[in-house]
Amino acid sequence: MTVRERFLSVLNFQKPDKLPKMEWAPWWDKTFARWRGEGLPACVDEGALHGYLGLERLECVGAGPIDWKLLPPAFHRAGILGTEEPEAVYEEIRPYLFTDRMIEGALAHAREIRDAHSRGDIAIRLWIDGCFWFPRSLFGIEQHLYAFYDHGELMHRMNGDLVAYNVRAMKAVFDILVPDMVGIAEDMSYNHGPMLSKGMFDEFIAPYYAGEIAFVQERGVKVWVDTDGDVGQLIPWLLEAGVAGVYPLERQAGVDIAALRREYPTFLMMGGYDKMVMSQGEGPMRAEFERLLPVMRTGGYIPSVDHQTPPEVSLDNYKIYVKLLDEYCAKACE
DSSP states (O other): OOHHHHHHHHHTTOOOSSOOOBOSSOOOHHHHHHHHHTTOOTTOOGGGHHHHHTOBEEEEEEOOSBOTTTSOGGGOSSOTTOSSOHHHHHHHHGGGBSOHHHHHHHHHHHHHHHHHHHHTSEEEEEEEEOTTHHHHHHHOHHHHHHHHHHSHHHHHHHHHHHHHHHHHHHHHHHTTOOOSEEEEEOOOEETTEESSOHHHHHHHTHHHHHHHHHHHHTTTOOEEEEOOSOOTTTHHHHHHHTOOEEEOOOGGGTOOHHHHHHHOTTOEEEEEEOGGGTTSOHHHHHHHHHHHHHHHTTSSEEEEESSSOOTTSOHHHHHHHHHHHHHHHHHTTO
């Protein structure tokens, strides 16, 4: 089977010859710098690191809504809208949001990897900003949480603008290739659960998902949400909204993927491998794979580090992780 065939097989709860061995997120820059100092060849850049390590690629194609290269430097700061007049600021920066230039960048990337995707050499994740993530990136973390109450009309306008842009970008990408999943970047949970109430989710998030998810589902592709922290309470909300899966399933937030699989047997999952054991050597890393193996055998789950590999992990230990990942991806399909 090809990489892409394996990936789609898992997403459809079918049994491939082995699970795909992938990392959904890039490595920390500090991790990469450490590995360079530990003998990573100079000819291996971040783009070639998957092949060097023996990993298969889940390529990310994204068209972010903020055109940072055109946005005036005065607005290059956290909390652009965190002022007394965020509506006026939004009007001022609106010309630098949702630009065709950003979509063209995504299309250039899609064209570049289209042949590899057609051959099945890679799987593709189409990434879009979500209706929690995008306002926060403009308001700043604290002011964004107040904005649900203080600037509700603006929040609705921003999310309406975002969804219109996302659909426009997705239409353009789908004309070039059909990605294997669509991931909505949100990060709306933390180690104690969601950062907003069900009522706020139903008012400010779910209605805007509807058009995006319908567009994607009509093309036979599944929609996932990228949200950190403890996702247990959030999953029923996502299912109700039509979301098919979630990642990265952070162990440090108490996420138990075996419990999630029992409660939600058809929900897709990716991530879940406790990154904190990766600096401890082969024994603890193997024990972590043993913890995940029963879920790996159920289908609908792509094992991967539960977030970016931290700089505490040496290159030698990461190579051990990849060796074990290969072993358990085969074992899960025996």
